[in-house]
Amino acid sequence: GAGVSQSPSNKVTEKGKDVELRCDPISGHTALYWYRQSLGQGLEFLIYFQGNSAPDKSGLPSDRFSAERTGGSVSTLTIQRTQQEDSAVYLCASSWSGGVTDTQYFGPGTRLTVL
Amino acid sequence: SQQGEEDPQALSIQEGENATMNCSYKTSINNLQWYRQNSGRGLVHLILIRSNEREKHSGRLRVTLDTSKKSSSLLITASRAADTASYFCAQAGNNRKLIWGLGTSLAVNP
Numbered sequence: 001g002a003g004v005s006q007s008p009s010n011k012v013t014e015k016g017k018d019v020e021l022r023c024d025p026i027s028g029h030t031a032l033y034w035y036r037q038s039l040g041q042g043l044e045f046l047i048y049f050q051g052n053s054a055p056d057k058s059g060l061p062s063d064r065f066s067a068e069r070t071g072g073s074v075s076t077l078t079i080q081r082t083q084q085e086d087s088a089v090y091l092c093a094s095s096w097s098g099g100v101t102d103t104q105y106f107g108p109g110t111r112l113t114v115l
Numbered sequence: 116s117q118q119g120e121e122d123p124q125a126l127s128i129q130e131g132e133n134a135t136m137n138c139s140y141k142t143s144i145n146n147l148q149w150y151r152q153n154s155g156r157g158l159v160h161l162i163l164i165r166s167n168e169r170e171k172h173s174g175r176l177r178v179t180l181d182t183s184k185k186s187s188s189l190l191i192t193a194s195r196a197a198d199t200a201s202y203f204c205a206q207a208g209n210n211r212k213l214i215w216g217l218g219t220s221l222a223v224n225p
Contacts, residue, residue, distance in 0.1 A: 031211075042118065042203055042215035043158075056212070091158065100145045100207050101165070106158040 004107035021077040023092030031098030035091045050098040082114045119216040127222040134191045136219040138204030153200035
C-alpha cells in the first residue's frame with residue numbers, strides 16, 4: 001500500500017490480558033517508530049527501529065512493553081498484562097532513513113481500551 | 116519534562132480569518148516540525164523549519180522560529196473549514212526522537 005497501515009484499528013481487552021499491535025511501514029522506509037497518545041495529549045515516544053541497528057527502547061514505560069521488527073519491515077508492539085492506564089491510541093510511523101530531518105509518515109493508529 | 120507547550124489550547128475562528136498557534140520548547144533543537152491531526156486523515160506532517168532558519172512558507176502556512184526565545188509560531192492564512200484539526204509542534208534534537216507538544220485544537224466555522 002501507499003501508506004503506513006496498522007492493525008487492528010480498535011482493540012478492547014480485559015485487564016491482565018496480553019495484546020499485540022501490528023504496523024506495516026511504507027515500503028523502503030528503514031526507520032520505524034512507535035508512539036502512544038493518551039486522550040487529549042501529545043505523542044509519547046516509545047521505541048525506534050533503524051535498519052539493523054539495536055532499537056532505541058528508551059521510551060518504553062515498563063518491562064510489560066516490548067516490540068520487534070522482523071525482516072526490517074513489519075513491527076509488532078506487545079503489551080503484556082495490560083493495565084487500564086495502557087488505554088491510549090498507539091501510533092506507528094516510518095521514515096526513509098531515520099534522519100533527524102526526515103518526515104515521519106503516520107499510520108491511522110490502534111485505539112486500545114483496557115477494561 | 117522536556118515536553119514543549121503550545122498555546123492557545125483551543126482556537127475558534129470564522130472561515131477566511133487567519134489562525135496563529137504558538138509553540139515553546141525547552142531544549143536545543145536541530146529542527147522543529149508542525150503536524151496536523153484530524154479524524155479523517157490522521158497525523159500528517161505539515162512543515163519543518165531548521166534551527167538556522169527564521170521563517171518558512173508552504174502554501175497558506177507560515178512558520179517562524181525564534182531560537183533565542185525557544186519558540187515557534189504557525190500561521191494559517193485564509194482559513195477553511197477543512198483546516199479544523201489539532202495542530203502539534205514536535206521538536207527534533209540530534210537523537211532522532213521527536214518531543215511533542217500537547218497541541219492546539221483549531222475549529223474553523225463556516
